[in-house]
Amino acid sequence: MSTTATAVGAPRRYVVADLGGTTLRIGRIAEGADSVEAVRRMATEGLDRHRGLSAQELQDRVVEQLVQELESYLAEPEGAGASAVGVSFAGPMTKDGTVLAGPTLWGGPAAPLPIADILNRRLARPVVVANDITAAAWRYASAEPDPFCLITVSSGIGHKVFRNGEVLISDSGHGGxxxxxxxxxxxxxxxxxxxxxxxxxxxxxxxxxxxxxxxxxxxxxxxxxxxxxxxxxxxxxxxxxxxxxxxxxxxxxxxxxxxxxxxxxxxxxxxxxxxxxxxxxRYLFIGxxxxxxxxxxxxxxxxxxxxxxxxxxxxxxxxxxxxxGVPDDDHCLLGMARMLVGTLPAAAGSGGNT
Known part of the structure; x- marks a missing residue:
């Protein structure tokens, strides 16, 4: 797998995306930065816009939109030079990056989605994927000394408990x-x-x-x-x-x-x-x-x-x-950047996180 070179001594740059039931957000961030730049927002091509389609048709639409938008962003000046990509996904996910369901994205049952494999293959860069609330929890982890529960109330409701440096969830994607x-x-x-x-x-x-x-x-x-x-x-x-x-x-x-x-x-x-x-x-509410x-x-x-x-x-x-929580919509984007910093050495060329 190829990667994009970064100047010696310069902080690594990442492209991060948050795929939610209503909105897809893509931006760039430098390692160690506290804000996301050049953020693009667009309506997710899923259940919220196309309620007459089957769950599998919606899943296919959502995946193709995500891949095409990331490919476009990486090919343009905003994403040029990115050494890796982080994607948060609104649905339960296994440790190897397979999405098990997408209720707010495509509704009912569809095929398990190996999103980590798909993105690694299509984007030609290391990719880390995570459930959206798992990613968002990492935004708050350094500022919360005690165990906390992050709950999002948006298109749907999800939660994650963060304790002792990790999100409490099984490798098979259960919990949260x-x-x-x-x-x-x-x-x-x-x-x-x-x-x-x-x-x-x-x-x-x-x-x-x-x-x-x-x-x-x-x-x-x-x-x-x-x-x-x-x-x-x-x-x-x-x-x-x-x-x-x-x-x-x-x-x-x-x-x-x-x-x-x-x-x-x-x-x-x-x-x-x-x-x-x-x-x-401690219960933090976002969404x-x-x-x-x-x-x-x-x-x-x-x-x-x-x-x-x-x-x-x-x-x-x-x-x-x-x-x-903080009154913005960058929770998942910032959290994904912090996950990338912690997981890139092991994640380069592989899958993701739950």
Whole structure:
């Protein structure tokens, strides 16, 4: 496998990408840098844009988009001179870089995707791949002295626990998928994008909350009409957007806040479960929806968590466990760069990380 030479003494440069259910981001970063440059953003060619296609057709689209965009970026001045590539992927992944599922990318079951092998073959550079939340956790690892749990609330919900220098996940890719914990066992529970019903991600993610608020608006037209949502949605439930919902919650609109509280209860249950099971007392929240709602998201989630109660903790201690991450969308990109620094000697010409 060929690599691109780097001047003696100069920091290595990397191209990093984050493939999410809504957006694909690609940028460049120098080893040791704290910011990503020349970031390109584009809509992911997956489930969010092409809901009429089969899961396998969507997977093929997503992979081809990722490869072509990376090839293009590496061939242009922004990516020239990159010695390696790091890619974070929104789905559970084995240690050797095989994606097992992509609920927010292609929905239901499709063939296991050996993304590390594909990218190494097509890009002619060392490639490291990782689950997106695994990558994001590495951004915070050096700043968090104690074990922590990173939770993303965006198109879906995912989490990773970072402890003693590593992400707690099996080599076969199991773990870190709290979004697919079934919190509603009823037969008519909301369907998750993976195809199953009652999953946390189908209820408390940005897409899940949007579905809930549209249903609430249809069921309670008077409440909807009196809310801050009605004007921006032109009076129709289907006109409500996540952006409008986040704005309404930020100004404490009663209708929007009531719906969000109901969706956050199962997320509070998930935090409670992780705390009770393994004792982690630091929970960082990232993701487009959580960040759009902002500090109010933490306040409302804290309300639900204190109502549940965390065994052995008082209200102040319980609320102190929750915090927002850095308010940008570079978590995975920066985390991938730090993973590259740590894994390149062993990863050159091979696969990836979970």
């Amino acid at each position: 998928e709290i979004g697919h914990w079934r919190v509603d066992p009823s037969e008519d529970a909301v369907r998750c994008e993976c195809g199953a019903r009652g999953h946390l991600g189908g209820i408390a993610s940005g897409r899940g909350v949007l579905t809930a608020v549209r249903r609430a608006a249809a069921a309670d037209p008077d409440g909807f009409a009196g809310s801050a949502l009605a004007g921006s949605a032109h009076g129709t439930p289907d006109g409500i957007t996540n952006e409008a919902l986040a704005r309404a919650v930020r100004v404490d609109d009663a209708f929007a806040t009531r719906v969000l509280r109901g969706c956050l209860l199962p997320l509070a249950m998930a935090v409670n479960c992780i705390f009770t099971a393994i004792g982690v007392r 487009g929806f959580a960040m759009a709602v902002g500090p109010r998201f933490i306040t409302l989630l804290g309300d639900e968590l204190t109502r549940l109660g965390c065994f052995g903790l008082g209200e102040e201690e319980t609320r102190a466990m929750l915090t927002l």
